[in-house]
Amino acid sequence: MARRNLNDLVSFVTVAREGSFTRAAARLGVTQSALSQAVSGLESRLQIRLLTRTTRSVSVTPAGERLLLAIGHRFDEIEAELDELTALRDKPAGTVRITCGDHVLQAILLPKLVPVLREYPDIKLEFDVNYGLRDIVADRFDAGVRLGNTIDKDMIAVPIGPPLRMAVVASPDYFAEHPVPRKPQDLMAHRCINQRMQTSGGLYVWNFERRGKQVNVRVDGPLIFNTTQPQVDAALAGLGITLLPEDELMPHIESGRLVSVLQDWCPPFTGYHLYYPSRRQPSTAFSLVLNALRIGAAGR
Structure with a gap:
């Protein structure tokens, strides 16, 4: 496929993941009209419908789901590699997105990560307070926090807190x-x-x-x-x-x-863990966050 179509592929992947042209346009920083034209142009060139549009929702067709599964993670890998280039700068930079509950945010994450923010002002942290079991790959989070016994086996899980009861x-x-x-x-x-x-x-x-x-x-x-x-x-x-x-x-x-x-x-059970995809190469910013949260890290 010609290189000029890569932006259209990015447009499609973003809309498919967000399930909304409005949210996808906001994420990409473009107008909804331009985004709709890009996706429609891609569908026209492929001669197959990728998205099903209604007045209230957007969902992928079987063909769209196949394309998303085939290329979505590749754009994630490209983005991760670009983030890795920040390691060549004097100071690590970039945004680390974490989904978690409000209590663990206040009790563990913020106290341990405040020193990171002070030492590395170019690092940004985004927290999504949510009690649902989010799909961090599909929702493009760098990591999530859950109790250890609820984490999928294909994730890397690092304990960040003591056993609980x-x-x-x-x-x-x-x-x-x-x-x-x-x-x-x-x-x-x-x-x-x-x-x-x-x-x-x-x-x-x-x-x-x-x-x-x-x-x-x-x-x-x-x-x-x-x-x-x-x-x-x-x-x-x-x-x-x-x-x-x-x-x-x-x-x-x-x-x-x-x-x-x-x-x-009420016996003790395994406590909070930070988990992230095993196939994703951590950025320098994420590695600093991970090291700060590990049990036994300084400042705990």
């Missing part, structure tokens, strides 16, 4: 009016604060384990959230029992504002 908590006022649960099944008779999982759309199933015995409980209650901080606030207000990582609740437990129960049913 869950905690079942409620306010002293709540337990003054309701009996303290002695076993996980007792929670079914309580007002519990639920979490809607963004990826599956279902409610989070509360999992427990003691001496090798696993128990799953589907709880019920007056409140459902899709992020963690409102669950903490609701528990502090005495509105019910919540189940969250203990590190998010520890200040309130230590102050006595929340009471932890069923501790023997």
